[in-house]
Amino acid sequence: MKNFLITGGTGFVGSHLAEELIKRGDSVTILDDLHSGKMTNLEKIKEKINFIKGDIRDHILLKDICKENDGIFHLAARTSVQESFIKPEEYQDVNVKGTENVFTQAREYGIKVVYASSSSVYGDPIELPIKEKSSMNPINPYAQTKVDKEKLAEKFAESGLKVIGMRYFNIFGERQSKEYAGVVNVFLERIQNKLPPKINGDGLQARDFVFVGDVVRANIMAMESNIDHAFFNVGTNTSTSVLELANIMIKAANLDIKPIFGPPLEGDIKMSIADISFIEKSLDWHPTISIQNWLEQKISAQNN
Structure with missing residues (x-):
């Protein structure tokens, strides 16, 4: 200990x-x-x-x-x-x-x-x-x-x-505060209420989740x-655009809605994807759960 x-x-x-x-x-x-x-x-x-x-x-x-x-x-x-x-x-x-x-x-x-x-x-x-x-x-x-x-x-x-x-x-997962982070939980809350995800900008900004x-x-x-x-x-060495993220959730929830778009946020980064070869080699660490699989499982569980 x-x-x-x-x-x-x-x-x-x-x-x-x-x-x-x-x-x-x-x-x-x-x-x-x-x-x-x-x-x-x-x-x-x-x-x-x-x-x-x-x-x-x-x-x-x-x-x-x-x-x-x-x-x-x-x-x-x-x-x-x-x-x-x-x-x-x-x-x-x-x-x-x-x-x-x-x-x-x-x-x-x-x-x-x-x-x-x-x-x-x-x-x-x-x-x-x-x-x-x-x-x-x-x-x-x-x-x-x-x-x-x-x-x-x-x-x-x-x-x-x-x-x-x-x-x-x-980072994504349970207990993430929507006030201090990310788009994932903000979108999830709207999807749970059968509302379209609100995207800042064109949605093409991509992240490594x-x-x-x-x-x-x-x-x-x-x-x-x-x-x-x-x-x-x-990170994961995989990027997902905000628009892709919204569409994954809409599809998983089986909703007939489309995202809505607003102005971009100040200080928002356009593209991000990690090279993780150094941490994989140094610590033998590897990511195990993808954003897509996690979202599909979470939304499916909520719908049942």
């Missing part, structure tokens, strides 16, 4: 990660300010975890928590692209300064950190699929915080911190690996 700290553990990925670690027999402490996470996400394991409501920018609190742990999964962050245009200073403060605090305490106690980066660091890529060495071109304040966190990771790695950044592509359970496995495998410092793409 090992002791792990998850920052942002009441969130989408964090709660699934906590469940998996508990299932393995590990001890889990969660630090979360509940800005966007929900305690209901931890309903299945609430009696088995140590939950602390607090802020990753709190030096004294974090120092006290960190020393008891064997590893830190750092997932706490502000995550809304659209909100980041309105509150860029808050995003810098929480995402970058908060991360610096986590890294500082982890280095002091010699604790390995696996943290959430994002495919948003690449912006609109020049070449596809996107490799880890592809150039960075953040096109919104949220993405800029992710780039700044990677620079911090490199700096701290040079001074002895074991730190791995996981560049998540578009990766299942949350696969993301959790990638995080744990990175933590358990002998690799001290790296950045990994966490």
